[in-house]
Amino acid sequence: xxxxxxxxxxxxxxxxxxxxxxxxxxxxxxxxxxxxxxxxxxxxxxxxxxxxxxxxxxxxxxxxxxxxxxxxxxxxxxxxxxxxxxxxxxxxxxxxxxxxxxxxxxxxxxxxxxxxxxxxxxxxxxxxxxxxxxxxxxxxxxxxxxxxxxxxxxxxxxxxxxxxxxxxxxxxxxxxxxxxxxxxxxxxxxxxxxxxxxxxxxxxxxxxxxxxxxxxxxxxxxxxxxxxxxxxxxxxxxxxxxxxxxxxxxxxxxxxxxxxxxxxxxxxxxxxxxxxxxxxxxxxxxxxxxxxxxxxxxxxxxxxxxxxxxxxxxxxxxxxxxxxxxxxxxxxxxxxxxxxxxxxxxxxxxxxxxxxxxxxxxxxxxxxxxxxxxxxxxxxxxxxxxxxxxxxxxxxxxxxxxxxxxxxxxxxxxxxxxxxxxxxxxxxxxxxxxxxxxxxxxxxxxxxxxxxxxxxxxxxxxxxxxxxxxxxxxxxxxxxxxxxxxxxxxxxxxxxxxxxxxxxxxxxxxxxxxxxxxxxxxxxxxxxxxxxxxxxxxxxxxxxxxxxxxxxxxxxxxxxxxxxxxxxxxxxxxxxxxxxxxxxxxxxxxxxxxxxxxxxxxxxxxxxxxxxxxxxxxxxxxxxxxxxxxxxxxxxxxxxxxxxx
Numbered sequence: 289x290x291x292x293x294x295x296x297x298x299x300x301x302x303x304x305x306x307x308x309x310x311x312x313x314x315x316x317x318x319x320x321x322x323x324x325x326x327x328x329x330x331x332x333x334x335x336x337x338x339x340x341x342x343x344x345x346x347x348x349x350x351x352x353x354x355x356x357x358x359x360x361x362x363x364x365x366x367x368x369x370x371x372x373x374x375x376x377x378x379x380x381x382x383x384x385x386x387x388x389x390x391x392x393x394x395x396x397x398x399x400x401x402x403x404x405x406x407x408x409x410x411x412x413x414x415x416x417x418x419x420x421x422x423x424x425x426x427x428x429x430x431x432x433x434x435x436x437x438x439x440x441x442x443x444x445x446x447x448x449x450x451x452x453x454x455x456x457x458x459x460x461x462x463x464x465x466x467x468x469x470x471x472x473x474x475x476x477x478x479x480x481x482x483x484x485x486x487x488x489x490x491x492x493x494x495x496x497x498x499x500x501x502x503x504x505x506x507x508x509x510x511x512x513x514x515x516x517x518x519x520x521x522x523x524x525x526x527x528x529x530x531x532x533x534x535x536x537x538x539x540x541x542x543x544x545x546x547x548x549x550x551x552x553x554x555x556x557x558x559x560x561x562x563x564x565x566x567x568x569x570x571x572x573x574x575x576x577x578x579x580x581x582x583x584x585x586x587x588x589x590x591x592x593x594x595x596x597x598x599x600x601x602x603x604x605x606x607x608x609x610x611x612x613x614x615x616x617x618x619x620x621x622x623x624x625x626x627x628x629x630x631x632x633x634x635x636x637x638x639x640x641x642x643x644x645x646x647x648x649x650x651x652x653x654x655x656x657x658x659x660x661x662x663x664x665x666x667x668x669x670x671x672x673x674x675x676x677x678x679x680x681x682x683x684x685x686x687x688x689x690x691x692x693x694x695x696x697x698x699x700x701x702x703x704x705x706x707x708x709x710x711x712x713x714x715x716x717x718x719x720x721x722x723x724x725x726x727x728x729x730x731x732x733x734x735x736x737x738x739x740x741x742x743x744x745x746x747x748x749x750x751x752x753x754x755x756x757x758x759x760x761x762x763x764x765x766x767x768x769x770x771x772x773x774x775x776x777x778x779x780x781x782x783x784x785x786x787x788x789x790x791x792x793x794x795x796x797x798x799x800x801x802x803x804x805x806x807x808x809x810x811x812x813x814x815x816x817x818x819x820x821x822x823x824x825x826x827x828x829x830x831x832x833x834x835x836x837x838x839x840x841x842x843x844x845x846x847x848x849x850x851x852x853x854x855x856x857x858x859x860x861x862x863x864x865x866x867x868x869x870x871x872x873x874x875x876x877x878x879x880x881x882x883x884x885x886x887x888x889x890x891x892x893x894x895x896x897x898x899x900x901x902x903x904x905x906x907x908x909x910x911x912x913x914x915x916x917x918x919x920x921x922x923x924x925x926x927x928x929x930x931x932x933x
Contacts, residue, residue: 313434313483313508317586319377324873326372329430329480330735331870334648335583337737338830339871343878345833348932349847349856355879355931356403360389360396363923364895365887367733368430368480369827369868370927371438372400379436379453380406383874386438386452387927390885391419391426393442397455400874407455413444418471421771423496424889424907425896427478427866429579429733434483435508441477441490445470447506449488459511463490463504466513473770475499479579484591485621487514489582495575495597495613495641498774503578503593503617505624515624519576519595519612520544526612527624534629535680535701544571547611554607556712557705558635560697562609570606573768575599576613581645581735585659588676590618590627592648592661596641601727601777602758602765603712609634614642616663616671618678628678630701633667637711638692638756639727639777639908640667645735646675651743653681653810662809664736664747666729667703669696672809684812686731686805687749688791689724689784711777716760719778722787726754727779727908728823728889735868736807737828737836742850744815745807746836748824750890751784751793752801754909778905781913795819801913804838804846806853816853822917823890827868829880839865839882841891842920845928863924864891864917877931885925890914894921 319327323340331337344352360366371386378384383400395409419426422443432439437449437458445464448457462470469475474497482489488508492501500521505514517527521544532539548571549564577596584591598606598613614633619626633640647662653672661675668690672682683696692710693703707713709723728750736747757778759765765776784791785798793803793814802820807813826839834850841864847857867883887895892907893914894900904912 313485315377316434316483319373325374326370326870326872327433329368329432329482330581330583330645333584333586335581335645335735336647337735337828338739340832341871341873341878342831342833344831344835344880344932346835346849346856349835351932352847352857352859352930353933355929357929358387358398358927360387360394360925360927362389362394362925364390364885365425365427365866365891366390366883366885366925367427367866367868367888369870369883370881371431371433372872373433373452377433377436377452386431388428388431388440389925390428390887391415391443393428393440395431395438395440395450409450409455411440411442413442414471418444418476421471421474421497422476423493425887425892427887429478430480432481432483432488437508439481439483439488441479441481443476443478445475445477447481447488447490447511449511461506461511461513464492469499473497473499474772482582483508484584487621489591491578493577493579495577495599496773496775497771498573498575498599498768500572500574501577501595503619517619517624517626519578519615520571520574520610526626527619528626532626532629533678535678539629544611547609548574548606549608551607556603556635556637557707557710558609559702559705560700564608570599573599573774574610574613577641578643580643580733583646583648584621585648585675589621591621592616592618592646592675594642594644594646594663596643597636597639599774601639601775602716602760603635603637604716604758610636614640616642616646616673618675630673630678630680632665632671634702635712638723640665640729642666644731644733647736647738647745648675649738651810660809662745664731666732668725668730670807670809670812672812682809682812686747686807686814687725687751687784687803688793689751689753689788690730691724691787711756711758716758717763719755719757721755722753723756724753724784724787725750726752726781728752728910732825732889734825734866735827737830739830739850741832741834744850745809746828746830746850747805747807748826748828748838749803749805750801750823751803752781752823752913753784753787755780775908779909780904781909793817793819818848818853822914825866825888825890826882829869829871831871837869837880839867839869841886841917843884845882845930859930861928862926864894864921866891879929879931881927881929883926884928886921886923891917894918895923
C-alpha cells in the first residue's frame with residue numbers, strides 16, 4: 289500500500305504556506321500528515337477531506353465489502369465521522385477509533401485490534417430542556433483531539449475534554465450559559481470542536497430562536513475562555529479593529545450596528561451598499577449561527593468560518609444589510625480579531641445560512657497562483673477568495689437552477705437579486721413562488737472534499753426550489769420571546785426540475801432533488817454531475833486512488849471515479865447517510881467508514897417521530913419535499929466500515 293511519507297506531507301504543507309514552527313498542538317498536524325490516521329474533523333487543517341491512501345482505487349473499488357459495523361445505540365440523525373488515533377496520542381496499547389452519537393452525544397473509544405469498547409462516555413443532559421430547541425434534528429457533528437484529550441461539544445452548550453486513554457472528564461466549560469444563553473434561551477450546539485494551536489474552537493446554534501451567536505476559543509489545557517467573537521453587535525463584541533477589511537476596504541467603526549435599520553421605508557432586496565436613516569437594536573436577537581467546519585492557515589495565523597441567518601426569517605422587521613450575518617470571517621487564532629470579512633447574502637430573505645465549510649488550497653486563478661479559499665454557499669454560488677486578503681476572485685452558480693440572483697457584482701460583492709424572488713420586495717403574508725434554491729440551500733453543511741491529484745472539488749448538492757411566505761406579526765407571527773421559535777415564515781419545497789425543466793442536471797423524470805458534482809474553482813464551473821433522487825447530504829471523501837465516496841438519503845454508500853464520475857461501487861446501508869466518509873489504515877489495510885443514520889433537515893420526516901403524518905409545510909417545508917423518503921429509509925445509528933476483501 290502506498291502511504292504519504294512525513295517528508296512528502298511536510299513539503300505539501302509548506303507549499304500551502306503553512307508554518308513549520310512548533311505550536312501547542314503541533315502533534316495534531318503531524319498526525320494529519322500520516323494517512324494511517326484521521327485526527328481532525330476535516331482530515332487536515334485545510335479541510336481537504338482527502339487521504340493519500342490508495343489501496344482502494346478505481347480498478348478494485350468494485351470489490352469493496354463490509355469489514356465491520358458498530359451501533360451507537362441511538363437513533364435519528366448521525367452526522368460527522370470517526371477519529372482514528374495511534375498509541376502515541378492516546379496512551380493506549382493500539383490504534384483507537386473514537387465515535388459519537390446523536391443526542392445525548394455518547395462517545396465511544398473502540399480498540400481496532402479487538403473491536404471492543406475500551407471506554408464510553410454518556411453525557412448527562414436535560415432532554416426536556418435541550419431537544420425541543422434543537423433546530424432541524426438532534427445531530428452532533430463529531431469530536432476533536434489534541435494534547436491527549438478528546439473534545440465533545442454537547443448539545444446543551446457544555447464543552448468537555450475527556451482523557452483519550454480512560455474517558456475521564458478532564459474539564460468542562462460553559463459555552464452559552466455563562467453569558468445568559470443556553471437551551472432555556474434557545475441556544476444549543478451541534479458542531480464538532482476544532483482544536484487549533486492551543487485552543488479549542490467551538491460555535492453556536494440558535495438563530496431560529498433569536499440567539500445572537502458567536503465563535504469561541506477555549507484554552508485546551510484547562511477550558512478557560514480565550515476569546516469570544518459575536519457575529520453582530522458593537523466592535524468590542526465582534527472583535528473588529530481599525531484594520532478589519534471587507535473586499536480590501538476598511539469597514540470602519542460600528543460596521544455591524546450601522547447596518548441594522550429602523551426606518552420602515554428601507555427597501556429590499558439589498559443589491560448595493562446602502563445606509564440606514566435610523567438604527568434599531570434588532571441585532572441583539574440577530575442570529576448569525578456558527579456550526580460549520582473550520583480550517584486554519586498557520587502561516588497567516590487565521591481560522592476561517594461562516595455565519596448564519598440574521599434571526600427571524602421574515603426580513604421585513606429587520607431592514608438593512610444585517611451585518612455580519614451570512615458572512616465569511618478570517619480571524620486571528622490567538623486573539624479572535626477579524627482580519628477580513630465578506631458578507632455573501634446581505635439582508636438575507638431566504639435562510640441562506642453562510643455556515644458551510646471553507647477549503648484552503650493553492651491553485652491558479654486567472655493564470656496566477658493564488659492562496660485560495662473555496663466556499664460553496666447555501667445561496668447557490670461557489671466562491672473563490674484570496675484567503676490572505678479576502679479578495680473576491682470567483683463567484684459562480686454551482687447549480688444552473690439557481691434563480692434568486694442573476695450574478696454577484698464582483699466590485700461590490702452584492703448579489704443582484706431578482707425582484708420576483710425577493711420575499712421582502714413582495715411583502716409580508718405574500719407567497720413568493722419558485723425560488724431556487726430552497727432554504728436548505730444548493731448545499732447545506734454536508735462538507736465537500738478536494739483532491740490535489742485532480743485539482744477538483746467534490747460537492748454534495750441539493751436541487752430543490754421553494755415557495756416562501758414571510759408571516760407578519762398581524763397575521764400571527766411570533767414576537768421575540770427567549771427560548772421560543774422566532775421564524776415567522778411558511779415554506780414548501782419541491783424538485784428544481786419543476787422550475788427549471790431544461791436544466792442539464794435534471795434526471796429523466798425531472799424530479800431529482802440532488803446532484804453530486806465535481807467543480808473547478810479556478811473557473812467556477814461544473815466538470816461532471818451525477819443526478820441523485822434525493823439531496824446528497826453526506827460529507828465527501830477523496831482519495832489518492834482517484835476514488836470519491838459519498839452517501840445518499842435513500843441509504844446508499846457510493847464510490848465514483850474522481851475524474852469522470854463513473855459509478856464504481858454502491859452498497860445499501862441500514863439507513864440514509866448524512867455522516868461524513870473518513871479513511872484510515874490498520875495493519876496494512878485501508879478502511880473507509882461512515883455513519884448511517886438518517887436525519888438532519890432533509891431527513892427529518894423519517895427521523896423525527898410524528899413528522900410522517902404532518903402537513904407538507906411542517907419542518908419548514910421539508911416534510912412535503914421529502915415525504916417519499918419513507919419508502920427508502922428508516923432510523924438507525926450505525927458506523928459502517930468498508931475495505932477490500
